[in-house]
Amino acid sequence: MHRDKLLILGAGITGLSAGVSLSKEIYEANNIPGGICTSYYVNPESKKTYLYTDGETYRFEIGGGHWIHGADDYVMKFINRLSPVKCYERKSAVYFPDWDLYVPYPLQNHLSYLPRDIARKALDEIIQSDHRKDVFILADWLRLHFGKTLCELFFFPFHELYTAGLFTKIEPQDKYKTPVDKEQIIKGFKEKIPPAGYNTTFVYPERGLDGLIDKMAKACKVNFNKEVNEIDTKKREIFFKDGTSAKYKDLISTLPLNKVIKLTNLSVDELEPPYTSVLVINIGAKKGSRCPDHHWLYIPKSKSGFHRVGFYSNVDSSFLPKSSRGNNDRVAIYVEKAYLPKKNLEAEEIKRSCNEVVKELQSWMFIDEAEVIDPTWIEIAYTWSYPGSKWKHGAIQLLRQNGIYQIGRYGLWECQGIAKSIKDGLQVKYGR
Numbered sequence: 490m491h492r493d494k495l496l497i498l499g500a501g502i503t504g505l506s507a508g509v510s511l512s513k514e515i516y517e518a519n520n521i522p523g524g525i526c527t528s529y530y531v532n533p534e535s536k537k538t539y540l541y542t543d544g545e546t547y548r549f550e551i552g553g554g555h556w557i558h559g560a561d562d563y564v565m566k567f568i569n570r571l572s573p574v575k576c577y578e579r580k581s582a583v584y585f586p587d588w589d590l591y592v593p594y595p596l597q598n599h600l601s602y603l604p605r606d607i608a609r610k611a612l613d614e615i616i617q618s619d620h621r622k623d624v625f626i627l628a629d630w631l632r633l634h635f636g637k638t639l640c641e642l643f644f645f646p647f648h649e650l651y652t653a654g655l656f657t658k659i660e661p662q663d664k665y666k667t668p669v670d671k672e673q674i675i676k677g678f679k680e681k682i683p684p685a686g687y688n689t690t691f692v693y694p695e696r697g698l699d700g701l702i703d704k705m706a707k708a709c710k711v712n713f714n715k716e717v718n719e720i721d722t723k724k725r726e727i728f729f730k731d732g733t734s735a736k737y738k739d740l741i742s743t744l745p746l747n748k749v750i751k752l753t754n755l756s757v758d759e760l761e762p763p764y765t766s767v768l769v770i771n772i773g774a775k776k777g778s779r780c781p782d783h784h785w786l787y788i789p790k791s792k793s794g795f796h797r798v799g800f801y802s803n804v805d806s807s808f809l810p811k812s813s814r815g816n817n818d819r820v821a822i823y824v825e826k827a828y829l830p831k832k833n834l835e836a837e838e839i840k841r842s843c844n845e846v847v848k849e850l851q852s853w854m855f856i857d858e859a860e861v862i863d864p865t866w867i868e869i870a871y872t873w874s875y876p877g878s879k880w881k882h883g884a885i886q887l888l889r890q891n892g893i894y895q896i897g898r899y900g901l902w903e904c905q906g907i908a909k910s911i912k913d914g915l916q917v918k919y920g921r
């Protein structure tokens with residue numbers, strides 16, 4: 490990697506981390522830093538959106554609640570130095586609306602919460618499953634590990650919504666999110682057991698993610714409103730939408746891998762992998778009489794098609810307007826609904842989805858009157874791979890040969906959270 494004329498693309502959390510570490514210029518399409526992690530504020534009276542709070546605002550994030558989990562000491566030290574964090578113990582569950590039943594996450598570890606006959610059947614199927622078998626498709630992996638009963642009850646309908654139907658075509662991914670520990674599963678059939686999984690505790694900055702991002706951005710040189718339109722790898726020049734350009738020797742790119750391949754006009758001789766887009770609906774509302782106290786819920790079945798609902802204000806009351814923090818009469822919520830790849834969603838479809846989601850949350854009595862309904866669109870939200878595909882590896886290598894080093898969740902086309910994204914950025918100077 491050449492240190493002189495090294496530029497960074499994207500001022501999301503990964504690009505900012507690289508900017509702090511390398512002290513090199515960042516080029517960012519948007520007019521604010523932070524990418525999908527950015528927090529913003531909405532006043533319930535004026536409905537105005539702000540990048541700061543005057544107290545009487547809801548705090549939301551563009552990509553829905555962003556909780557930091559799995560950070561090692563190195564990353565935690567970095568975060569804490571800029572912005573002290575609070576630590577939380579996860580409270581999440583699978584919610585079955587037809588039964589009005591909450592089963593702690595992960596479902597397979599908490600079979601005792603299910604009707605006894607279903608739990609018994611599910612347990613027998615899991616015990617009999619032979620995990621040594623090779624499977625190449627996510628749906629097959631789920632069936633092999635959790636059996637027909639749990640798949641029909643939860644895993645298949647949930648993944649149908651979460652992957653917008655792709656789970657029958659893509660390879661298994663994020664296995665760490667779905668632990669398979671037969672001993673714990675048997676124990677959880679007999680009794681209530683403690684939480685398990687990858688994010689049993691998580692942290693969040695005391696002054697919001699925007700507080701952390703603001704500090705990071707101030708430590709970097711970010712050029713805003715600089716959307717990259719083309720990258721000429723021969724001349725080593727980037728062209729921006731505003732008609733300007735910049736020369737480079739090497740690039741650190743946090744932009745999605747498939748986009749960078751297109752921007753460079755390079756080609757990988759394999760089918761491009763799929764991704765899913767997500768409509769995030771941020772809602773500020775009067776609290777409903779049956780609003781749960783969970784941090785987030787996985788939903789296998791919803792009329793309006795969402796697969797996850799999170800409760801910002803159940804994690805921390807600082808997401809609520811100041812006047813509601815003591816009496817807890819409001820709730821700040823995010824809802825995720827997945828789509829097959831789309832650059833944008835029609836305004837009509839967004840409006841319809843927002844109305845349907847709000848109605849459904851009201852019918853579950855999670856919310857009363859909605860004061861703020863603020864949708865955001867994430868074109869590339871979840872990245873997937875076809876079984877056996879070498880596209881990702883090929884694309885990363887090809888770009889490297891042309892002086893472009895891809896890092897971060899979208900740059901590397903891998904499912905990673907904020908902690909890993911920060912580490913990718915901070916460690917880029919060590920030549921990862």
Ligand SMILES: Cc1cc2nc3c(=O)[nH]c(=O)nc-3n(C[C@H](O)[C@H](O)[C@H](O)COP(=O)(O)OP(=O)(O)OC[C@H]3O[C@@H](n4cnc5c(N)ncnc54)[C@H](O)[C@@H]3O)c2cc1C
Nearest residue numbers: 499501502503518524525555556716717870897905906907
């Ligand atoms: C729905 C959802 C929920 C999530 N929840 C969590 C969570 O709770 N905890 C967690 O740890 N992680 C979570 N994640 C993952 C987390 O969002 C990512 O790890 C992290 O935000 C990745 O940051 P990034 O900087 O790599 O990407 P981004 O945030 O996407 O930043 C990329 C930047 O590049 C810019 N850009 C794009 N194209 C161009 C262009 N052509 N020219 C110039 N600039 C461009 C964008 O504007 C953006 O600012 C979640 C992800 C999703 C999708």
